[in-house]
Amino acid sequence: MDAFPDGLIAVVKRDCPTCVTAAPALREIAAQAGPVMVLCQDDPSFPEGVIVTDERELERSYHLKIEIVPTLIRMTGGRETGRAIGWNRDEWRRLTGVKTLGEGLPENRPGCGAINIEPEHEARLAIRFGQTGLHSRRIALGPLEDDIEACYDRGWSDGLPIVPPTEERVLRMLAGTIRSPREIIGHVPPNLAECTVEKVTVNAVMAGCKPEYMPVVLAAVEAALIEKFCMHGLLCTTYFSGPMMIVNGPVRRAIGMNSGGNVLGQGNRANAAIGRTLQLVIRNIGGGRPGEIDKSALGNPGKYTYCFAEDEEGSDWEPLSVERGVAPGVSAVTLFAADGMQGLADQQSREPHSLARSFAAALRVVSHPKSVMAADAFMIIGPEHGRVFREAGWTKANLKEELHGLLRIPVRELLRGAGGMAEGLLPIPGMEDRILPKFRKDGLNIVRAGGGAGMFSAIIAGWAASGEMGSTPVTKEVNG
Amino acid sequence: MSNQRILLDPTAESAPVDRPRLARPDKLEGLRVGLLDISKPRGDVFLDRVDELLTGLGVTVSRYKKPTFTRVAPVDLLQKISAECDVVVEGLAD
Numbered sequence: 001m002d003a004f005p006d007g008l009i010a011v012v013k014r015d016c017p018t019c020v021t022a023a024p025a026l027r028e029i030a031a032q033a034g035p036v037m038v039l040c041q042d043d044p045s046f047p048e049g050v051i052v053t054d055e056r057e058l059e060r061s062y063h064l065k066i067e068i069v070p071t072l073i074r075m076t077g078g079r080e081t082g083r084a085i086g087w088n089r090d091e092w093r094r095l096t097g098v099k100t101l102g103e104g105l106p107e108n109r110p111g112c113g114a115i116n117i118e119p120e121h122e123a124r125l126a127i128r129f130g131q132t133g134l135h136s137r138r139i140a141l142g143p144l145e146d147d148i149e150a151c152y153d154r155g156w157s158d159g160l161p162i163v164p165p166t167e168e169r170v171l172r173m174l175a176g177t178i179r180s181p182r183e184i185i186g187h188v189p190p191n192l193a194e195c196t197v198e199k200v201t202v203n204a205v206m207a208g209c210k211p212e213y214m215p216v217v218l219a220a221v222e223a224a225l226i227e228k229f230c231m232h233g234l235l236c237t238t239y240f241s242g243p244m245m246i247v248n249g250p251v252r253r254a255i256g257m258n259s260g261g262n263v264l265g266q267g268n269r270a271n272a273a274i275g276r277t278l279q280l281v282i283r284n285i286g287g288g289r290p291g292e293i294d295k296s297a298l299g300n301p302g303k304y305t306y307c308f309a310e311d312e313e314g315s316d317w318e319p320l321s322v323e324r325g326v327a328p329g330v331s332a333v334t335l336f337a338a339d340g341m342q343g344l345a346d347q348q349s350r351e352p353h354s355l356a357r358s359f360a361a362a363l364r365v366v367s368h369p370k371s372v373m374a375a376d377a378f379m380i381i382g383p384e385h386g387r388v389f390r391e392a393g394w395t396k397a398n399l400k401e402e403l404h405g406l407l408r409i410p411v412r413e414l415l416r417g418a419g420g421m422a423e424g425l426l427p428i429p430g431m432e433d434r435i436l437p438k439f440r441k442d443g444l445n446i447v448r449a450g451g452g453a454g455m456f457s458a459i460i461a462g463w464a465a466s467g468e469m470g471s472t473p474v475t476k477e478v479n480g
Numbered sequence: 481m482s483n484q485r486i487l488l489d490p491t492a493e494s495a496p497v498d499r500p501r502l503a504r505p506d507k508l509e510g511l512r513v514g515l516l517d518i519s520k521p522r523g524d525v526f527l528d529r530v531d532e533l534l535t536g537l538g539v540t541v542s543r544y545k546k547p548t549f550t551r552v553a554p555v556d557l558l559q560k561i562s563a564e565c566d567v568v569v570e571g572l573a574d
Contacts, residue, residue, distance in 0.1 A: 141484075
């Protein structure tokens with residue numbers, strides 16, 4: 001592109017009523033103020049009566065950083081020395097030196113948005129003129145390659161189609177975060193590969209995210225990289241588990257996450273795409289792939305995506321994030337090394353002791369009926385079960401205390417051979433009459449979610465290596 | 481605008497962009513070898529001779545034929561070959 005000539009430059013579009021209002025002034029300027037370059041973004045025949053430069057390619061507008069039309073610019077010695085945005089008669093008179101400019105026109109009219117900053121154009125222009133700031137390697141597709149098949153062929157997919165990560169899509173996705181694409185947010189196992197905001201963004205595009213999901217996605221990746229979450233071991237284990245994500249705080253509603261009906265199922269874009277992004281980050285950036293370093297014997301369906309929001313509005317209990325130390329009203333992501341879901345139906349209990357006993361009986365079998373202090377668990381309590389506790393005035397702490405009391409198991413029931421099952425603890429002399437808790441301290445967590453009809457809850461069993469020997473749940477606040 | 485489509489690499493970029501071919505086996509012993517005739521003239525002459533040499537070496541050989549060289553192989557033929565063979569030799573020209 002040639003340098004801008006000295007003199008005046010006006011950027012307009014016919015679709016803008018203020019530009020139409022200012023058109024007579026542009027004709028006066030052309031006649032009285034010397035050279036003026038009129039750039040029209042949508043119609044080179046507008047305005048009539050002056051020489052118009054076709055600006056439908058928007059290149060000059062991009063370089064001049066035009067945001068509003070009309071914009072009038074004074075160039076002197078190759079530099080910009082003045083700019084008027086919108087129509088303001090006095091400003092235009094000062095900038096042009098035409099003292100009688102715009103007689104009979106209104107004094108002031110705000111302009112309209114310029115076409116070059118409309119989202120579909122802004123990313124395209126940045127790519128075309130080489131100012132994307134993106135550093136990822138460019139992969140050129142062959143002329144006969146199908147975009148989506150090409151992504152499969154390169155091993156980037158979890159098995160379902162992904163959105164091809166074009167530069168335009170990645171740039172639009174980056175608009176969802178205030179963080180620099182170059183910022184390193186950690187090292188992703190198993191390869192401990194450097195993970196930039198940009199690389200996460202590329203994977204967020206592929207997973208189907210919208211830009212406004214990015215703060216949650218970034219918090220989730222950061223949480224997964226906290227050492228005590230043990231993402232490396234969780235990825236490599238032969239066990240069923242993978243990361244499950246629970247989102248709290250105002251961001252849930254802001255981005256339209258589901259905490260209600262079918263909360264663990266399909267159908268909500270934010271839940272699906274955010275959870276999927278974390279798995280794609282581990283696969284593509286970390287290099288963690290099933291059959292290679294991911295040695296899970298059976299896996300679980302949540303290893304495609306496993307992400308939901310807590311139903312804070314429908315709950316009288318403190319949200320999970322608050323229980324874990326995050327201030328009320330602050331959004332946060334909690335990760336748990338989770339297996340699949342076990343449903344729990346109790347349609348008869350109307351008082352809390354009975355319902356707690358049903359929960360305890362179902363929790364007893366997590367990992368194995370004889371397994372103690374190994375796997376953590378999350379309970380997701382549905383609204384109708386939640387009502388039973390609310391009507392009885394039980395807090396979450398009351399329920400946890402009751403469950404821990406009910407889940408104290410005599411060692412003799414846990415020994416190898418007990419109940420005709422070879423699995424179990426090796427006998428330790430003097431221990432036979434002891435009682436052991438099913439869950440380690442802090443090993444049982446409770447959240448609220450689900451649809452309004454049905455006396456159902458769900459148990460999410462955790463990795464058999466929960467706690468200090470393996471993975472501990474982690475919580476990260478959502479920031480920009 | 482150019483028609484070439486560019487994607488951004490979602491990986492840690494530790495592998496080259498050009499994907500390597502599968503490694504060739506060092507020896508044919510114990511492998512199942514398929515000979516694919518694509519229906520080009522005299523492809524059968526070439527493959528008959530390859531068959532004779534491989535069979536003479538004690539290698540197990542299976543024969544396959546595409547209906548026409550002008551089109552890609554039918555899916556059921558591709559699946560049959562991939563299920564029954566470790567290595568495939570095909571005669572590509574007249």
